[in-house]
Every structure is written in structure tokens, then in C-alpha cells.
Amino acid sequence: MTIRPGDARAVILAEAVRRKVDLLVLGTHGRSGLAHLLVGSVAEAVVRGATCDVLVARAAPRDFRLP
Amino acid sequence: MTTDRRPLGNILVAVDLSAASAAVVERAARLPVTPGSSITLFHVVSQEVGRHPVLDAAVREDAQRALGESAEGVAALPRNGMAPPSPGFWSTSVTTLQAGT
Numbered sequence: 127m128t129i130r131p132g133d134a135r136a137v138i139l140a141e142a143v144r145r146k147v148d149l150l151v152l153g154t155h156g157r158s159g160l161a162h163l164l165v166g167s168v169a170e171a172v173v174r175g176a177t178c179d180v181l182v183a184r185a186a187p188r189d190f191r192l193p
Numbered sequence: 194m195t196t197d198r199r200p201l202g203n204i205l206v207a208v209d210l211s212a213a214s215a216a217v218v219e220r221a222a223r224l225p226v227t228p229g230s231s232i233t234l235f236h237v238v239s240q241e242v243g244r245h246p247v248l249d250a251a252v253r254e255d256a257q258r259a260l261g262e263s264a265e266g267v268a269a270l271p272r273n274g275m276a277p278p279s280p281g282f283w284s285t286s287v288t289t290l291q292a293g294t
Contacts, residue, residue: 141205141235141286146203147202147203147204152206
């Protein structure tokens with residue numbers, strides 16, 4: 127997965143490094159399938175790119191609905 | 194197998210201010226932390242909003258207020274026997290996404 131400059135995911139990762147955090151916490155909406163492909167996953171990218179521990183909290187039940 | 198039991202120091206909680214963010218902040222608030230540790234609630238404002246200075250300022254202000262209220266809300270949660278957080282435990286930060294950042 128490529129994280130481009132100007133991407134919120136890159137900003138979160140950079141902020142974690144700048145603050146020298148021990149743990150990064152974020153939520154995931156638990157989207158899968160087409161919804162995941164369309165929306166992407168901040169959590170997934172952060173887990174892949176982080177240099178610190180990451181806690182991914184299930185933010186809510188799978189209530190995502192495509193329009 | 195060894196277990197790393199270093200105490201948690203600085204914790205960064207990234208939230209999108211959706212309705213589900215409250216659960217994430219509450220989860221972070223229940224983490225066992227040590228004296229001197231801190232939790233920062235962090236929100237990234239979209240690049241589109243950042244292109245309009247007036248809108249950006251308003252959104253950032255709203256986001257700061259929402260993060261502050263969120264921190265106040267969870268600060269009163271039961272700590273399950275853990276010591277209450279020290280002053281300055283909670284902080285908030287809002288960053289606007291810039292092109293090329």
C-alpha cells in the first residue's frame with residue numbers, strides 16, 4: 127500500500143514519530159469487500175507504516191451502507 | 194518467549210470525529226498508564242477544507258472544541274483502581290492536511 131504525501135495516513139504516522147509516541151490508537155469501521163476498496167483503510171495503512179505499537183479499536187458495528 | 198512490559202508513555206489517539214470516535218477515545222482512556230504519561234487526541238482536517246482559510250479556521254475551531262469535550266468526557270471515567278491522570282494528561286491537536294505534507 128502506498129502512502130502519498132498529503133495523505134491523512136502519512137500525517138498521522140509523521141505525528142507519531144514527531145511526538146515519539148509509545149502507542150498509537152485509532153479506530154476502524156471494519157469495512158470489507160467493496161466498501162473497503164472504495165474507502166480504503168487508515169488503520170491498515172497506519173499499522174503497516176508505524177514504527178511504534180498500534181492499538182486498533184473497533185469503532186462501531188458494521189453499519190456502513192453504500193449509497 | 195519474553196513479554197515487553199514497558200509502561201506506556203506518550204499515546205497518540207487519531208480520531209476522525211465521527212460518531213464512532215467516542216468509543217475509540219474511551220478505549221484509550223481505559224489503558225493502564227503510568228504517572229507522567231500523556232494522551233493526545235489528534236484530528237486531521239481535510240485538504241479541501243484547508244484551501245479555504247475561513248472555513249479551515251472554523252472547522253479547526255470546531256474540531257478543537259470537539260476534542261476538548263471528548264477528553265473532558267472520558268476524564269471522569271472510572272479508572273478501575275488506577276491512579277487518576279495527572280494534570281496535562283490529556284491534550285488535543287488539530288492539523289490541516291496540506292498538499293505535499
